[in-house]
Amino acid sequence: MNADEFRKRGREMVDYIADYMTEIRTRRVTPEVEPGYLRNLLPSSAPKKGEGWEFIMEDVDKAIMPGISHWQHPNFHAYFPAGNSFPSILGDMLSDALGCIGFSWAASPACAELETLVLDWVGEMIGLPKQFLHINGEGGGVIQGSASESVLVALLSARHKTIKQLKEKLPYIDDGQLLSKLVGYCSKLAHSCVEKAGMIGFVKMRQLDVDENYSLRGHVLEDAIEEDKKMGLIPFFVCATLGTTACCSFDSLSELGDVARRQGIYLHVDAAYAGNALICPEFQYLKEGVQNANSLCFNTNKWLQVNFDCSLLWVRSVDDLTTALTVDPLYLQHKHGDKAIDLRHWGIPLSRRFRALKLWFVLRTYGIEGLQKRIREHCRLAKLMESKILGDERFEVLGDVTMGLVCFRLIGPNTLTQKLLKLINDGGLLHMVPAMLNEHYIIRFALCTEHACDEDIMFAWKVISSTATDLLHRRLC
Ligand code: PLP
Numbered sequence: 001m002n003a004d005e006f007r008k009r010g011r012e013m014v015d016y017i018a019d020y021m022t023e024i025r026t027r028r029v030t031p032e033v034e035p036g037y038l039r040n041l042l043p044s045s046a047p048k049k050g051e052g053w054e055f056i057m058e059d060v061d062k063a064i065m066p067g068i069s070h071w072q073h074p075n076f077h078a079y080f081p082a083g084n085s086f087p088s089i090l091g092d093m094l095s096d097a098l099g100c101i102g103f104s105w106a107a108s109p110a111c112a113e114l115e116t117l118v119l120d121w122v123g124e125m126i127g128l129p130k131q132f133l134h135i136n137g138e139g140g141g142v143i144q145g146s147a148s149e150s151v152l153v154a155l156l157s158a159r160h161k162t163i164k165q166l167k168e169k170l171p172y173i174d175d176g177q178l179l180s181k182l183v184g185y186c187s188k189l190a191h192s193c194v195e196k197a198g199m200i201g202f203v204k205m206r207q208l209d210v211d212e213n214y215s216l217r218g219h220v221l222e223d224a225i226e227e228d229k230k231m232g233l234i235p236f237f238v239c240a241t242l243g244t245t246a247c248c249s250f251d252s253l254s255e256l257g258d259v260a261r262r263q264g265i266y267l268h269v270d271a272a273y274a275g276n277a278l279i280c281p282e283f284q285y286l287k288e289g290v291q292n293a294n295s296l297c298f299n300t301n302k303w304l305q306v307n308f309d310c311s312l313l314w315v316r317s318v319d320d321l322t323t324a325l326t327v328d329p330l331y332l333q334h335k336h337g338d339k340a341i342d343l344r345h346w347g348i349p350l351s352r353r354f355r356a357l358k359l360w361f362v363l364r365t366y367g368i369e370g371l372q373k374r375i376r377e378h379c380r381l382a383k384l385m386e387s388k389i390l391g392d393e394r395f396e397v398l399g400d401v402t403m404g405l406v407c408f409r410l411i412g413p414n415t416l417t418q419k420l421l422k423l424i425n426d427g428g429l430l431h432m433v434p435a436m437l438n439e440h441y442i443i444r445f446a447l448c449t450e451h452a453c454d455e456d457i458m459f460a461w462k463v464i465s466s467t468a469t470d471l472l473h474r475r476l477c
Contacts, residue, residue: 001053009053016057017089021072028428029073031066038063069431074449074456078433080245080273081378081404081448085305087365091358092307101351104332105340108354112341115143115356118363122300123314125368126278129291132314134341141314142346143355147272148193150297150313153321153347155184155197155237158266158294160324162236179203183228184237187216187251189244191270197239204233214247214399214437216240218255225263237266240293242286243274246435247399247407247442250274250286257292269296272311276303277379277403280372286402294320303378303404304371305450306362310355313346321346378404378447381457385445388461394468398437404447407437410468414441416475423467430463 001009041063071082102111116134119141123133134140144150159182166178182203186194187210198205206228208220225235238260240251253269260267269275269290275298277283290296297313300306315321322345332344344350363371379402386401389408398407409417417434421443424430432443445460 005053012057021086024070024073027070027073029075029431030069030425030428032428033067038067072449073431074452075430075460076448077445077460078431078448079444080302080446082308083299083301083304083306083310085307085362085365085450087361088305088307088358091361092355095354095357098354098357100354102354103344103350103352104334104342105336106334109340111352111354111356112343114354114360115343116140116341118356118360119143119312119314121363122279122312122359126275126298127281127284127287128296128314131291131316132296138318139314139316140318140341141312142343143352143359144297144311144313144347145309145349146193146311147191147270147297147299148196149348150295150311151191151194151239151268151270152197152200153313153325154239154266154268154295154297154315155201155203157315157321157324158184158237158268159201159203161266161320162234164323166234178234181232181234182236183233184239185221185224185235186239187241187244189214189216189246189249190239190241191245191272194239194270203237210249210251214244214249216251216256218252218259221256222259222263225259225265235263235265237268239268239270242269242271243277243403245273246444247437248274248403248405249399250402252289253287253293254289257289261292267293267295269293271296271298273299273302273405274403275312276300277375279304279368280375283403300359300362303375304359304362305366305374306359310359318346374450375404378452381447381452381454382406382445384454384457385461388457388465392465392468394472398440398442406445407435407442408445409440409442410472414439416471417441417443420464420468420471423471424463427463427467430460 070076072084100108100111102108105112120133120135123141130136132139162182163175163178179202184198184203184205185208186205188207189210195205206224208216208224211217221238228235238256240253240256242250242253257267278287295313295315297311299311301308301310326345343352382401382404385406386397389395389397394410395408396411398409410420418441421432421434432445435442435444
């Protein structure tokens, strides 16, 4: 494809995307295909000779679109939002075109410098203490591919530091033996990526009970630490969640921070979804205690109108992170290595996309106020949905509706709510996913689309309540 054809096809693609976004309502939210459907529609081998663009786009419509779950659809209420916006798409397009692989400052200075600048901007927007910002010198932020990677690198950093300290005291003990004693903590409602980080890092990860507000409390952590110390284990890491996946509950960061500081263990804050809302001053009380954290992460690609991937991780001590992750062959070194930032030492991959560009486009296009407006609107709409559910005595709401997520169930056995969700999802008018809160099976209703409005809530409530009526009626007959 030459530049002229690229201009033509590029314009067509922009039109295709704009049409998709503006007409998305007319589609079914989830596809009606069975596993393996695509192999019946496309050839089993790659074409020997290049094909015409028209044929490729024809297959997009015939084969790909029928298998797409429309995450940007106004009736998609599953998981958490998948961030999206036109400025972000355009920023990513430019990043793809530049094709820089910004593993070091020298590999592309603007990649490294814009990333540190926008991470400082956003760190300031969410009210992070100055120690977490690049401008201060000791801490700083970096873009990771996901919140899962963020918690993993946090854990690796804590593990490295702990083993190093232990080796100073116990030089003759084998690393493997020390590793077998390490134990980390999170709540039972922490995302599965925390457990996975423990698996990859080869350390025990204890999942602790939450209180009646689905929150991990300081005394529960402290008791677990003391118990483990008595058993000869070495507590080294805790992950607090701000905004759990199941119900958007909040661990008591101030209490956990106190315990972590007193016990000298590393505290990571996973705020994958809820961290976005910290750009609104009225939510900043939720981060009280963050001054005792070693790292914090949230995904702008969830709720800040930035497309996947763009997970932001801030650390208080860059040294702790980079000493755990630095391997420095000659071919990657450069003459400014002493004073410039090389972000390959801040994460797992060497190669890094220029993700800061889309974030910068979004921040500049919407401004802080524009981004706050959308978050507040989602929270208002979640309250509206909560009021609808609470107004119907067949239902109950579980957990507090603090942000854009409402968790509810039909009063009665879990099987009833399970059936309700299946009927709704099979109908294809709405899409939601379940979670377990203690022994309760609940349906999660998440505000997802950028332009969510009152009519979407009214529609969703109509589908939920009328499906419940059908289900309960059938049960009686
Ligand atoms: N942490 C929380 C609280 C989440 O809700 C999620 C995903 O929704 C994750 C971590 C994992 O995020 P990622 O897909 O970026 O790894």
